[in-house]
Amino acid sequence: MINQAPGCPDLSILSFMGSFHGRTMGCLATTHSKSIHKLDIPSFDWPIAPFPRLQYPLEEFTRENAKEEARCLEEVEDLIIKWRQKGKPVAGIVIEPIQAEGGDNHASPDFFRSLRNITQKHGCAFHVDEVQTGGGSTGKVWAHEHWGMEDPADVVSFSKKLLTGGYYHKDQLLADKPYRIFNTWMGDPSKNLLLAEVLNVIRRENLLEEVARSGNALLNGLYELQAKYPGLLSRARGQGTFCAIDACDDGTRDSILLKARDKGVLLGGCGDRSIRFRPALVFKECHVHILLNIFNDVLSERK
Numbered sequence: 353m354i355n356q357a358p359g360c361p362d363l364s365i366l367s368f369m370g371s372f373h374g375r376t377m378g379c380l381a382t383t384h385s386k387s388i389h390k391l392d393i394p395s396f397d398w399p400i401a402p403f404p405r406l407q408y409p410l411e412e413f414t415r416e417n418a419k420e421e422a423r424c425l426e427e428v429e430d431l432i433i434k435w436r437q438k439g440k441p442v443a444g445i446v447i448e449p450i451q452a453e454g455g456d457n458h459a460s461p462d463f464f465r466s467l468r469n470i471t472q473k474h475g476c477a478f479h480v481d482e483v484q485t486g487g488g489s490t491g492k493v494w495a496h497e498h499w500g501m502e503d504p505a506d507v508v509s510f511s512k513k514l515l516t517g518g519y520y521h522k523d524q525l526l527a528d529k530p531y532r533i534f535n536t537w538m539g540d541p542s543k544n545l546l547l548a549e550v551l552n553v554i555r556r557e558n559l560l561e562e563v564a565r566s567g568n569a570l571l572n573g574l575y576e577l578q579a580k581y582p583g584l585l586s587r588a589r590g591q592g593t594f595c596a597i598d599a600c601d602d603g604t605r606d607s608i609l610l611k612a613r614d615k616g617v618l619l620g621g622c623g624d625r626s627i628r629f630r631p632a633l634v635f636k637e638c639h640v641h642i643l644l645n646i647f648n649d650v651l652s653e654r655k
Contacts, residue, residue: 363440364399365382365398365445366442367383370455371403377393380395385453403454403457403459404423404424421459429474443476444477447479449485449494449495450485450594452485455626456594458591468505479505480496480508483510486514489592491591491593492560506522506525507519516544554633559634567590567593569637570643570644573640573641574595584599585598593631595629609621615646615650631643
């Protein structure tokens with residue numbers, strides 16, 4: 353009742369630079385993607401680890417990227433030890449499979465597997481935030497399925513494409529008393545009915561397979577455009593249709609977004625200068641070509 357132990361223990365959550373996990377007070381302590389999100393909001397003394405800054409395409413820079421990921425993993429472990437010594441042990445680690453708001457930053461499955469091992473070694477819960485990546489846009493319902501792990505997470509949170517804000521977790525994390533987590537919002541049955549039908553459509557129309565096909569076409573098209581406009585575009589990357597490409601600077605990025613909007617294509621900005629693509633699951637290869645043609649028109653006007 354007075355914000356002190358034992359009821360309010362001095363624990364911490366480790367998060368990553370560039371992450372976005374929400375805008376309530378606790379979530380903001382783990383959000384590090386835009387300064388405006390945190391302006392004038394008190395926060396907690398919780399550890400922040402570096403997220404790998406990789407080179408793309410990933411398969412062409414395996415050695416360099418492995419070195420960068422090893423550096424970040426070493427820093428994670430150092431922070432866990434440092435915060436334990438400070439008397440604020442890390443109770444959990446939260447991470448996005450692809451950092452979305454922070455710039456569509458990817459990491460390899462090996463990175464996430466090693467991070468999972470670190471959480472198990474130090475007794476930290478592992479929270480995978482699938483709010484933006486979950487729901488099929490990477491070609492699987494959950495982006496963490498791409499890691500190929502039998503035990504990928506202790507907690508998974510989701511929303512957006514899955515219509516409702518929710519999470520699932522291991523049995524041992526089940527609250528042992530009522531009212532420990534929920535109060536006003538204790539379920540939303542109508543949203544669950546809608547979600548059930550959405551999942552039926554995904555299965556019935558094989559939309560995950562559609563995402564894989566259209567995502568491959570989209571990414572290849574972005575590779576071609578960055579080769580065609582090397583002064584404007586770089587670092588094309590993606591998984592499924594969850595794709596992005598960098599502009600040469602933020603002003604150019606913002607101008608491209610406006611011109612694309614004026615031609616009927618809604619794209620998003622993220623990170624310092626990234627353009628992100630977030631088509632619906634019904635986005636087909638024929639739509640990819642329409643999109644790329646319009647995008648090319650916008651770029652040609654700036655050349």
